[in-house]
Amino acid sequence: MTTPAPHQLVTCPFNKSHQIEHYRMHVHLQKCSKQHKNLKYSTCPLDATHIVLDAQLDHHVANCPKSVMFHSKIYIMDNDHRPIVPVQRPQPVEDCEEDWESSNVSSYVPDPAKKGPHIINKIKGATPSERRKARMQGIQTYKPPQ
The missing domain is CATH 3.30.40 (Herpes Virus-1)
Structure with a gap:
């Protein structure tokens, strides 16, 4: 059939x-x-x-x-369709002076006072009229990145 x-x-x-x-x-x-x-x-x-x-x-x-x-x-009836791939040993890693675990560097915290003129912030928790006023002010002072 x-x-x-x-x-x-x-x-x-x-x-x-x-x-x-x-x-x-x-x-x-x-x-x-x-x-x-x-x-x-x-x-x-x-x-x-x-x-x-x-x-x-x-x-x-x-x-x-x-x-x-x-x-x-x-069921796999034959092995003709499976390619034989040789196993390669990984290359040994060379010694490096960098040690990211031991460094005491704090993570990046952006400073809103240092924001560029090409960023318009969105105000959270403000009334719609206050958000609109802040957005219009941001559009007026907007300078595209160079």
């Missing part, structure tokens, strides 16, 4: 008079299965569009066309 083309018509397992395009089959099966709850059907674990009778499920799983794809992903 070959995989149907996307626009090929497929017969619904619940109602043989339903002909559905293959790419829409999963949507149709959700709707049609709700109408046929009394039937004893099971879904194939390899393909959700394969609906078979409960008694035939084991036979279908053993002969399902999707099982070839499933088993090819699990």
Whole structure:
């Protein structure tokens, strides 16, 4: 059994008079299965569009066309497709005088008084009119960076 083309018509397992395009089959099966709850059907674990009778499920799983794809992903049959990459030893690190752990340097704390003329600050906690006034003042004193 070959995989149907996307626009090929497929017969619904619940109602043989339903002909559905293959790419829409999963949507149709959700709707049609709700109408046929009394039937004893099971879904194939390899393909959700394969609906078979409960008694035939084991036979279908053993002969399902999707099982070839499933088993090819699990088992590696040959080593021809895997490249052999030689393991390279890491190069030894040369001694360096720098020791970043022992230096007592504090982290950078920006000083708002030293901000450049190309930065417009956004005031937090002010009323909308105060924010608008500060923004307009910043726009008037704005100087692009050089």
